[in-house]
Amino acid sequence: MADTFKVLSVLLSYPTEDLKSSTGALRDILDAEALLSASDRKMVAKLIDEIETGDLYDLQERYVLLFDRTRSLSLHMFEHVHGESRDRGQAMVDLMALYERHGLSIDARELPDFLPMFLEFLSTLPVADAGEFLDQPLEIITALRERLRKRKSQYAAAFYALEALAKGKPKPENVEAILAEPEDDPNDLEALDRIWEEEAVAFGPGSNLSGNCPTAEDMLRRMTTEPTPSRSTADSGRAVS
Numbered sequence: 001m002a003d004t005f006k007v008l009s010v011l012l013s014y015p016t017e018d019l020k021s022s023t024g025a026l027r028d029i030l031d032a033e034a035l036l037s038a039s040d041r042k043m044v045a046k047l048i049d050e051i052e053t054g055d056l057y058d059l060q061e062r063y064v065l066l067f068d069r070t071r072s073l074s075l076h077m078f079e080h081v082h083g084e085s086r087d088r089g090q091a092m093v094d095l096m097a098l099y100e101r102h103g104l105s106i107d108a109r110e111l112p113d114f115l116p117m118f119l120e121f122l123s124t125l126p127v128a129d130a131g132e133f134l135d136q137p138l139e140i141i142t143a144l145r146e147r148l149r150k151r152k153s154q155y156a157a158a159f160y161a162l163e164a165l166a167k168g169k170p171k172p173e174n175v176e177a178i179l180a181e182p183e184d185d186p187n188d189l190e191a192l193d194r195i196w197e198e199e200a201v202a203f204g205p206g207s208n209l210s211g212n213c214p215t216a217e218d219m220l221r222r223m224t225t226e227p228t229p230s231r232s233t234a235d236s237g238r239a240v241s
Contacts (some may be wrong), residue, residue, distance in 0.1 A: 002127050004035045004165070008158050009119035011047060012075060015059040023052040035127065040164050043157035050154050066153065072183050073147055078113040080140045080178055115141075119162075131167040138163070142170040143178035 007026045010019060026048055030041050051059060067075050074080065078091050095112040099105075104121050106112060118137070122130040134141075145159030163170075 001124055002033060002035055002130060003029045003123060004033050004161075005119045005123035005130060008044075008161060009116040009123065011044070011051070011158050012119070012155070013116045015051060015054075015056060015063055017056060020052055020056065023048045036161055036164055040157075040161050044161050047154045047157045066148075066151075066155065072181060073144060075115040075144075076111055076113050077115055077118065077137045077140050080143070080181075128167075131165060134162060134166040135168040138166050138168065138170040139174040139178060141166075142175045146175070146179060147183070 007029050010022075010026065013019070027045060030036060030044060034041075036044065066073050071079065081091075092112055095118075096106070099112060099121055102121065102124060104124060106117060110117060112118075122133055125133065141159055141162050145156050145163065148156035148159060
């Protein structure tokens with residue numbers, strides 16, 4: 001188990017006074033576990049500094065504009081795969097069942113594909129297993145990081161950290177397909193409505209990806225399948241660079 005995942009979950013959640021008051025503890029956890037390299041921890045520390053010193057109202061407004069009102073930055077992972085299609089509902093059920101098998105109970109009002117919730121789940125697993133699970137939505141994480149980087153948002157640091165914690169590497173063609181989806185202006189409500197109604201990204205035949213790329217269904221299947229047990233408990237203590 002690794003509290004580093006929990007720290008990143010908290011940092012990607014809606015800013016509150018409790019979050020601002022716990023920033024020192026978050027830094028201590030990252031340094032004590034050292035799952036992230038010193039350079040990655042330094043990047044995340046800048047995000048923590050922003051939250052610690054920023055005006056709460058401004059932090060909350062920024063968060064809503066970025067993650068709640070900008071579909072292309074949604075923290076609901078399946079939004080980038082299924083959109084509002086029926087398949088998303090079944091994927092939610094499967095992911096909820098996965099959480100329950102591991103003893104994680106979530107509030108009915110919370111969606112299981114919310115990235116901070118997924119990271120909370122990863123924090124309950126051995127580090128090696130968490131890294132394997134993190135591989136499955138890695139293309140989404142990488143695309144979100146790139147969009148945040150272009151906006152010069154310090155939130156990109158959390159996504160750089162997640163990429164470092166994953167065991168594998170994202171497939172560039174899948175990342176490009178997600179990034180090819182139109183960017184939306186959170187202040188243009190009419191355009192936002194139109195974008196929400198568009199088709200979700202398709203992975204597989206008929207999409208703008210090559211035919212040998214994994215389908216969205218395969219990604220979801222892997223996300224909701226138990227990983228191969230860790231070969232060595234020593235893996236959970238290995239630093240990720």
